Amino acid sequence: MKAWLDHHRTAARLAMRRLTAAPVNSLLYLLAIGVALALPAGGQMLLANALNLAGTTSATPQISIFMAASAERGMTAEIESRLKQRNDLKRVQFLPREETLARMKTNPGLREVIEALPANPFPDAFVLTAADERPEAMEQLAVEFRQWPRVEHVQLDSAWVRRLDALLKLGRTAVLVLGALLGAGLIAISFSIIRMQILTHRAEIEVSRLLGATDSFIRRPFVYYGFLLGLGGGIVAWLLVGAAALWLRTPLGELVRLYDLTLVVQALDARDSAVLMAFAAGLGWLGAMISLRQYLGQN
Amino acid sequence: MAAVIRFDRVSKRYPPGVDALSDVSFEVAEREMVLVSGHSGAGKSTLLKLIAAVEKSTGGAVLVGGQNVSGLARSALPYLRRRIGMVFQDQKLLFDRSVFENVMLPLSITGFPPREAAQRVRAALDKVGLSSREKALPVMLSGGEQQRLAIARAVVSRPNLLLADEPTAHLDAVTAADVARIFHEFHHVGVTVLIATYAGDLFPGARRLQLDHGKLLP
Numbered sequence: 001m002k003a004w005l006d007h008h009r010t011a012a013r014l015a016m017r018r019l020t021a022a023p024v025n026s027l028l029y030l031l032a033i034g035v036a037l038a039l040p041a042g043g044q045m046l047l048a049n050a051l052n053l054a055g056t057t058s059a060t061p062q063i064s065i066f067m068a069a070s071a072e073r074g075m076t077a078e079i080e081s082r083l084k085q086r087n088d089l090k091r092v093q094f095l096p097r098e099e100t101l102a103r104m105k106t107n108p109g110l111r112e113v114i115e116a117l118p119a120n121p122f123p124d125a126f127v128l129t130a131a132d133e134r135p136e137a138m139e140q141l142a143v144e145f146r147q148w149p150r151v152e153h154v155q156l157d158s159a160w161v162r163r164l165d166a167l168l169k170l171g172r173t174a175v176l177v178l179g180a181l182l183g184a185g186l187i188a189i190s191f192s193i194i195r196m197q198i199l200t201h202r203a204e205i206e207v208s209r210l211l212g213a214t215d216s217f218i219r220r221p222f223v224y225y226g227f228l229l230g231l232g233g234g235i236v237a238w239l240l241v242g243a244a245a246l247w248l249r250t251p252l253g254e255l256v257r258l259y260d261l262t263l264v265v266q267a268l269d270a271r272d273s274a275v276l277m278a279f280a281a282g283l284g285w286l287g288a289m290i291s292l293r294q295y296l297g298q299n
Numbered sequence: 300m301a302a303v304i305r306f307d308r309v310s311k312r313y314p315p316g317v318d319a320l321s322d323v324s325f326e327v328a329e330r331e332m333v334l335v336s337g338h339s340g341a342g343k344s345t346l347l348k349l350i351a352a353v354e355k356s357t358g359g360a361v362l363v364g365g366q367n368v369s370g371l372a373r374s375a376l377p378y379l380r381r382r383i384g385m386v387f388q389d390q391k392l393l394f395d396r397s398v399f400e401n402v403m404l405p406l407s408i409t410g411f412p413p414r415e416a417a418q419r420v421r422a423a424l425d426k427v428g429l430s431s432r433e434k435a436l437p438v439m440l441s442g443g444e445q446q447r448l449a450i451a452r453a454v455v456s457r458p459n460l461l462l463a464d465e466p467t468a469h470l471d472a473v474t475a476a477d478v479a480r481i482f483h484e485f486h487h488v489g490v491t492v493l494i495a496t497y498a499g500d501l502f503p504g505a506r507r508l509q510l511d512h513g514k515l516l517p
Contacts, residue, residue: 003410010407207391210353211452212381213408214374 007220015224018197019232029193029229033280034236036186040179041241041276045268047171053256053263054164061133062157063142067124069097071150076124079148083126088141091129097122123152135162183283186233190226190287197222198295219292223285230284234277242267302326302362303460303491304350309359311345311513319345320513322359327493329459332486334502335495337510343495344388346510347462350493351383352376363460381409384453384490386463390445392437398424398448399433405456423455427481443474450481454490461485463494467501475501 019026067076083092100122105111114121130138135156142154198205205218245267256263268276304327311320320342327333335343348354349361352368360367368379393401402423406416424430427447437445446466453461463482467475479501486492492505499507509516 003412006413007410203391204393207393208404208408209377210351210380210385210387210391211405211408212377212379214377217408 007217011220012224014221015228018221018225019228026229026232029189030232030236033186033189033229033233033284034240036182036189037233037237037276037280038240038244040175040182041237041268041272042244043171043175043178044272045241045245045266047168047175048269048272049252049263049265050164050168050171052266053261054168061130061135061138063128063130063138063145064155064157065126065128065145065151066153066155068150068152069121069123071124071152075150079151080126082148083128088131089128090131093127095125095127097124100125179279183279186230186280186283187287187290190229190284191291193229194222194226194288194291195295197225198291215296218296219289222292223288226284226286226288226291227281228284230287231277231281233284234280237280238268238273238276301329301365303329303331303364304493305360305362306346306349307360307362309349309356309361311342311349311354312357318513320349320356320510323510323513323515324359325508325515327491329491330486330489332482332492332502332505333494334499334505334507335493335510336497336499336507338497341510342513343510344464345513347385347464347493347495350462351380351385377408381405381456382458382460384456384458384461386446386449386453386461386466388464388468390449392445392448392452394437396436397433398429398435398437398440401437401448402452402455405452409456411456419455419457420451423451426454426484427451441474443470443477446470446474446478447481450478454485458490460491461493463492463496465496466494467496467498 065079067079080092080094083089097120101114101120104122105114128141130141132138138156142156145151145154208218245265249265252265253263304325306323306325309320309323310318312318323342323346335346337343345354349356350363350368352361352371356369359369361369363379364382366379371379393404396404399420402420403416406419411419421430421433424433427450429444429447429451432440432444437448440448450463450466453463461482466482467478470478475498479498482492482494482502494502494505496502499505
């Protein structure tokens, strides 16, 4: 057991020594792996942030009813009382067109535009919260309200939530496909780097064999090398994604503020970081194993 | 006394039909010192390679310690080679490692405890007169010193059988005699020694096997 541990310690130290012996090469290798991994990792980072954003905003889907601009006040009152009598609505909020106009005028940019218009461009509106928040139920309500007199437009807030949901699903698939493709790429990178390492140390492998080294003894330092390479590449990818998150924080924050939302872009969380490192180190190891199997099998 | 090495009608043919050895039979007893001599290309190196299973015979049986090495599985080869100390014709030193690390290699391979291994390495280097050069790289050594380093690496795991392929070639007379003396010393402490050489007069008292075009002369 102790001898086995010694073997591993020696092999790991040797691998580390080989990595640091050619620092420029090693750095370039790590960069190649890091950039390849940063793409799916960055995708995951964006996806996690989007999920986070969706989670904080889609809490209560609403239905908005806009009356025709020409609707008489009496008609609107009639609609309001109809809505208030229903027990499948949790909350009914009436937004008179004058109020909307006053609210919009507080925005200095819009004010000038509104004042240039001959009449109030805003219709009377209702904002409703349904008792049953399932998208199908809300869709059914919307269909019913659309048939009411003088109702110009019924908008379902749940529609964009569903659209976002579909987009996020698409995003998740994209991240998975990217991860699979670049993972395969990483195995290939590790394979060829280890192949070069093997050729560099061919004399040593030959001598070790003549002196009675087993295949696993010969394999070990190279496997550690591949593992360290993958892990190092994972760290590079993690740093790249972290930098991108910091860099995106201000512009994305400003963008979502335009939609009355707040978002502070976060780097990869602990779980995603751990997955990234394990994935990177594992694939580096795998590439090394394939490379060694091929070489030792042939020679 | 039991035979350490036994060749039973061994032949080795390299493609496309060159016979390096044909119908060779002999025995080497324990604690014996045997020279294999013959002209260049007579099959001396091939004979040594068959013992360590670096090459496999194409006919007959090669027995080392009673074990037929021609039939050994690939996975069993390392354990055979660990029992044999080998000095190669081209020495096969690792030029990116120090003298000490070169001699350490066989012990690392067998998983020797590091502290004890270091003591053994120093003892082996002392034996061949290289104690003061342990931190040097092989390129900094003279030809004779490199040969002595190769011997130190071959004996550091204290094998019972020592094989050497032309260990005194390319050395001047004084250095060659010095290297030959080292082999005699190992023989005297009970190691079975088999040396392929054409400088037979450096090893007085050793039994001689004479090869000629792959055949053993009587």
